[in-house]
Amino acid sequence: MSLLKRIDNPTDLKKLSTEQFPELCQEIRECIVEVISGVGGHLASNLGVVELTVALHYLLNTPEDKIVWDTSNQAYTHKLLTGRREQFHTIRQFGGMSGFCKREESLYDTFNAGHAGTGVSAAVGFVEAREQAEGSQKVVCVLGDGALTSGMTLEGLQHAGDMGRDFVVILNDNQMSISRNVGAISAYLNRTFTGEFYTRFREETSQLLNTIPQIGENVKRMAMRAEELAKGFLLPGLLFEELGFRYVGPIDGHNFEHLLPTLDNVLKLKGPTLLHVITKKGLGFQPAMDNPVWFHACSPFDRMTGEPLKKPGAPSYSSIAANTISRQARIDKRVVAITAAMCEGTGLSNFQKEFPDRLIDVGIAEQHAVTYAAGLAAENMRPVVCMYSTFLQRAYDQVVHDVATQNLPVVFCIDRGGLVAEDGTTHHGAFDFAYLRHVPNMVIMAPKDENELQHMVQTGLVHDGPIAVRYPRASSLGVTLDPEPIPLEIGRGELLSEGTDVAILAIGVTVSEAMKAAEQLKDNGISVAVVNARFVKPLDKDLIRKVAKSVKCLITVEEGCRTGGFGSAVLEFLSEEGFWNLPTKILGLPDWYIEQGPQDLLREKYGLTADGICDQAKALHDRISVQAILH
Numbered sequence: 001m002s003l004l005k006r007i008d009n010p011t012d013l014k015k016l017s018t019e020q021f022p023e024l025c026q027e028i029r030e031c032i033v034e035v036i037s038g039v040g041g042h043l044a045s046n047l048g049v050v051e052l053t054v055a056l057h058y059l060l061n062t063p064e065d066k067i068v069w070d071t072s073n074q075a076y077t078h079k080l081l082t083g084r085r086e087q088f089h090t091i092r093q094f095g096g097m098s099g100f101c102k103r104e105e106s107l108y109d110t111f112n113a114g115h116a117g118t119g120v121s122a123a124v125g126f127v128e129a130r131e132q133a134e135g136s137q138k139v140v141c142v143l144g145d146g147a148l149t150s151g152m153t154l155e156g157l158q159h160a161g162d163m164g165r166d167f168v169v170i171l172n173d174n175q176m177s178i179s180r181n182v183g184a185i186s187a188y189l190n191r192t193f194t195g196e197f198y199t200r201f202r203e204e205t206s207q208l209l210n211t212i213p214q215i216g217e218n219v220k221r222m223a224m225r226a227e228e229l230a231k232g233f234l235l236p237g238l239l240f241e242e243l244g245f246r247y248v249g250p251i252d253g254h255n256f257e258h259l260l261p262t263l264d265n266v267l268k269l270k271g272p273t274l275l276h277v278i279t280k281k282g283l284g285f286q287p288a289m290d291n292p293v294w295f296h297a298c299s300p301f302d303r304m305t306g307e308p309l310k311k312p313g314a315p316s317y318s319s320i321a322a323n324t325i326s327r328q329a330r331i332d333k334r335v336v337a338i339t340a341a342m343c344e345g346t347g348l349s350n351f352q353k354e355f356p357d358r359l360i361d362v363g364i365a366e367q368h369a370v371t372y373a374a375g376l377a378a379e380n381m382r383p384v385v386c387m388y389s390t391f392l393q394r395a396y397d398q399v400v401h402d403v404a405t406q407n408l409p410v411v412f413c414i415d416r417g418g419l420v421a422e423d424g425t426t427h428h429g430a431f432d433f434a435y436l437r438h439v440p441n442m443v444i445m446a447p448k449d450e451n452e453l454q455h456m457v458q459t460g461l462v463h464d465g466p467i468a469v470r471y472p473r474a475s476s477l478g479v480t481l482d483p484e485p486i487p488l489e490i491g492r493g494e495l496l497s498e499g500t501d502v503a504i505l506a507i508g509v510t511v512s513e514a515m516k517a518a519e520q521l522k523d524n525g526i527s528v529a530v531v532n533a534r535f536v537k538p539l540d541k542d543l544i545r546k547v548a549k550s551v552k553c554l555i556t557v558e559e560g561c562r563t564g565g566f567g568s569a570v571l572e573f574l575s576e577e578g579f580w581n582l583p584t585k586i587l588g589l590p591d592w593y594i595e596q597g598p599q600d601l602l603r604e605k606y607g608l609t610a611d612g613i614c615d616q617a618k619a620l621h622d623r624i625s626v627q628a629i630l631h
C-alpha cells in the first residue's frame with residue numbers, strides 16, 4: 001500500500017519513520033501533478049512546499065497547534081495530509097474542494113485566504129487569543145517571500161515583534177512571487193542568500209589590503225572588524241532581528257536532515273522567531289521548474305510534456321487592454337503602467353518588453369500601487385493601474401483619499417471583473433461597481449466587447465480625472481477591432497434596440513446575453529428595448545429617461561453584486577426622476593459569496609444567461625399584464 005494512502009490525518013504521519021518521508025513526498029508530488037494536470041491550479045508553489053508541510057504536520061500537534069497559510073495557494077499537501085485525500089480530485093471544481101484554505105472545509109484550515117499578505121496578521125490574532133485564554137498551543141505562519149512584499153505583512157511582523165509572544169513565522173523563500181519577486185527586501189534576501197555581494201566585498205577588501213605595502217596588523221584587524229560589521233548588515237537576519245524576531249536560517253527546505261531538527265528546535269524557542277527556508281518552485285516536475293511563471297496557476301496540461309491542453313484562442317480582454325495602453329505609450333511618454341505582482345495576468349508582458357522602464361511592478365502592494373500612481377499623476381504623468389478587481393479592494397481608501405479627492409488622472413484597468421471561475425469566493429470580481437460607484441469624481445465603464453474595450457481604455461488615457469474600465473476574465477468575442485481606438489463621450493450609453501414593453505439595461509459582458517434574451521422575448525410577442533449602458537457612472541440619464549418613458553417595465557443586468565451596483569444606480573435615478581409606477585428588477589449576483597465553478601455554470605445558476613434574463617423579464621412582464629387585467 002502506498003504511504004500516502006495510509007495517512008488519514010497527521011497522527012498517521014507520526015507512525016511513519018522519517019526515512020520514509022522522501023518516498024511519501026514523491027507520492028504526494030505524483031498525486032498533485034496528476035490531479036492538477038486535469039483541473040489546473042497552483043502547481044509550482046505547491047510542489048515547492050511538500051517537505052516543509054510534511055515536517056510541520058509531523059512536528060506539530062495539529063489541529064490544536066495552528067498553521068496559518070498565507071494566501072493558502074500552497075496548501076495542497078496540507079489538504080492531502082489532513083483527511084482530504086479522497087476528495088482531492090474535486091479541487092477547484094464546482095461543488096468540490098477549494099483550492100485555498102477554508103474553515104468550512106476542515107478543522108485543520110485555521111483561516112480562509114486567497115489574497116496575499118494576510119497570514120501574519122491573522123496568526124498574530126491567534127497568538128493573542130491563546131494568551132488571553134492562557135493556552136499553550138503553537139502558532140506557525142507560513143509566509144511566501146512574495147507576500148513579504150505586502151505592506152500588511154510588515155504591519156503584522158512589526159506588531160508581533162513588539163508583542164514578543166511565542167510565535168513562529170516560516171519564510172518560504174523560493175525567490176518567486178508569480179514572476180520573479182521584486183523590491184528591496186527581495187533583493188536583500190537574494191543578495192545575502194547567494195552571498196554574491198558579501199563574497200565580492202570580501203574579495204575586493206582583501207585584494208585592496210594586499211595592494212597596500214607593509215600593511216600593519218592593526219589595519220588588517222580593523223578591516224576584518226569592518227567586514228564582520230558589513231556581514232551583519234548584509235545577513236537577512238538583521239532586518240528581522242530589528243523587528244523583534246529571532247532569525248534562524250537560511251536552511252534547505254527540501255532536506256529533512258536540516259528541516260526536521262531545525263524546525264523542532266525553532267518550535268521550542270520562546271518569543272517571535274522567523275525561520276528562513278529556501279525552496280524551489282515546481283520541484284519534482286521539470287516543466288514546472290523550467291517555467292514556474294506559467295505553472296504558478298496553470299490550466300490543465302499534458303502530464304508527460306507539461307504542454308497546455310487548451311489551444312490558444314482569441315486574444316484575452318487583458319491583452320486588448322494592454323495593447324491599447326502600449327499604443328498610447330508610443331505617442332505619449334507620460335504613460336506608465338503599474339502592476340502589483342501581476343504582470344502576466346494583466347497582459348502587460350509585451351508592454352514590459354517594449355517599455356521596460358515604464359512598467360512598474362511594485363510587488364504585492366496594491367495600496368502603494370494606487371497612491372504611487374496618484375503621486376505620478378500629480379506630477380503630470382499618465383499612470384495606468386492594471387489590477388484584478390478583487391485585489392483593488394485592498395486599495396479602496398487609496399482610491400478615495402489619494403486619487404479621487406484630488407481628481408487625479410489615474411486610469412484603473414480593472415481586470416477579472418465579474419465571475420472568475422475556479423479560484424472562487426476570494427477571487428470573484430463582484431464588488432467593484434459597488435465600491436467605486438459612490439466615489440466622487442470617479443468615472444466607471446464596462447465594455448460589451450473587445451472593440452468597445454479599446455475605446456474605453458483610450459477614453460481613460462485622455463480623460464482628466466480618475467477613471468476605471470472594468471472587463472472580464474475571458475477571451476475576446478472575436479468582433480472586428482476598429483483600426484484606431486477612439487475616446488468615447490463620457491456618460492453616453494448606446495440604444496441597441498427600441499421596444500415598448502420591456503427595457504433591458506445591461507452593462508459589460510451581460511449586453512450580448514441581453515440582446516439574445518431580447519430576441520427570445522420578441523419571439524414571445526414582447527417588444528424589448530435594449531440599452532448598452534457603457535457607463536455605471538455617470539449614467540446616461542437622457543437615454544435612461546427616454547427608454548423608461550417608453551416601456552411598461554425595466555430590468556437591469558450586471559455581472560456584479562446587486563447591492564449598490566449598476567442596477568442600484570439606475571433605480572436611484574428613476575426614483576429621483578419620479579418613475580414611481582415603473583416596475584423594475586435588478587439582475588446580478590446575490591448578497592452572498594459566490595462559490596467556485598465554471599463561469600458559464602455560475603452565470604446559469606445566477607440567472608445571467610440569455611435564458612435567465614428572458615425568464616425573469618417575461619415573469620415581470622406577465623405579472624404586470626395580469627395586474628392590468630385585474631384592474
Ligand SMILES: Cc1ncc(C[n+]2csc(CCOP(=O)(O)OP(=O)(O)O)c2C)c(N)n1
Pocket residue numbers: 045071073074114115116117143144145146147148172174176177178340341342364366391394
Ligand atoms: C493581495 C493579492 N495580490 C495579488 C495576489 C495574486 N497572487 C497570488 S499568489 C501570488 C504570489 C505569492 O508569492 P509568495 O507569497 O512568494 O508565495 P508562493 O506562491 O511563491 O509560495 C500572487 C501575487 C493575491 N493572491 N493577493
